[in-house]
Amino acid sequence: xxxxxxxxxxxxxxxxxxxxxxxxxxxxxxxxxxxxxxxxxxxxxxxxxxxxxxxxxxxxxxxxxxxxxxxxxxxxxxxxxxxxxxxxxxxxxxxxxxxxxxxxxxxxxxxxxxxxxxxxxxxxxxxxxxxxxxxxxxxxxxxxxxxxxxxxxxxxxxxxxxxxxxxxxxxxxxxxx
Numbered sequence: 739x740x741x742x743x744x745x746x747x748x749x750x751x752x753x754x755x756x757x758x759x760x761x762x763x764x765x766x767x768x769x770x771x772x773x774x775x776x777x778x779x780x781x782x783x784x785x786x787x788x789x790x791x792x793x794x795x796x797x798x799x800x801x802x803x804x805x806x807x808x809x810x811x812x813x814x815x816x817x818x819x820x821x822x823x824x825x826x827x828x829x830x831x832x833x834x835x836x837x838x839x840x841x842x843x844x845x846x847x848x849x850x851x852x853x854x855x856x857x858x859x860x861x862x863x864x865x866x867x868x869x870x871x872x873x874x875x876x877x878x879x880x881x882x883x884x885x886x887x888x889x890x891x892x893x894x895x896x897x898x899x900x901x902x903x904x905x906x907x908x909x910x911x912x913x914x915x
Contacts, residue, residue, distance in 0.1 A: 739795045744906065747791075752909045758902045763799065768899060770892025775861045776899065777803035778812045778854065782862035783900040785816035786869035787907035796903070804854070811854030812862045818846055819866035819875065826874040857886040861896055868900040 741763070745756045761767035768776050777800035784793040800809060821844060829837045852859045864879035880893055 739791050739798070741795050741799050744792055744795045744910070747910060747913075748906065749909070749913050752906075752913075755902065755906050755909060758898075759906055762895070762899045762902050768895040770889045771861070771895045772858075773803045774808070774855075775858050775892075776895075778808070778815075778858040778862040779865040779896050779899045780903055781809065781812045782816045782819075782865045783869055783903035784907065785813065786819065786866040786900075787904045789907035789910055792903070792907050792910060807853040808858070811852040811859055814848040814852050815854075815859050815862035816866045818848060819863055819870060819872075822846070823867050823870035823872035823875050827870075827872040830872075830874045857883065857888065860886065861888070864893070864896050865900040868897055869904050 741759070745759060748756050763776060763780055765771070765773060765776065768779075771779070780796045781793070781800045781804070784796040787793075797809065800812070804812065822842075825842060825844060849859075854862075860879050860882050864876065864883060867875035867879055883893060883896075
């Protein structure tokens with residue numbers, strides 16, 4: 739499946755999503771991000787949104803920018819965020835703040851050598867955290883990205899890609915139901 743197939747599967751009422759998807763997956767529509775970062779963010783967002791056809795189409799799109807080990811690095815970011823976003827959202831939301839002081843005891847070794855450059859890994863991690871709704875992780879990854887020199891506009895581009903990809907996944911899932 740390709741992005742054109744995905745776009746054509748969107749119902750007429752979701753025309754704005756079709757237009758936004760095309761826009762945010764371009765360097766003109768995602769200011770502050772490189773092509774590699776756009777591809778990493780889109781792929782991580784699709785994985786986090788859990789819509790297999792969309793993920794496949796975005797993986798096809800991402801293959802122009804990311805080689806197989808880099809795509810595995812994005813998958814690793816999405817997998818780690820699938821775990822850590824839940825854990826840290828729990829520690830943030832639970833009333834007893836003592837949980838925030840405890841050691842997580844969760845393995846995250848892949849973060850030391852994810853197979854993709856650190857800024858792209860962090861961008862993918864931020865995107866998955868946005869889709870998964872973990873405020874603590876969003877804050878943490880945004881700070882790291884800013885330390886890597888990403889601008890406010892670049893971070894906003896990550897949020898826009900994550901939002902559009904998630905909305906496309908939800909819309910496709912709903913229209914198939």
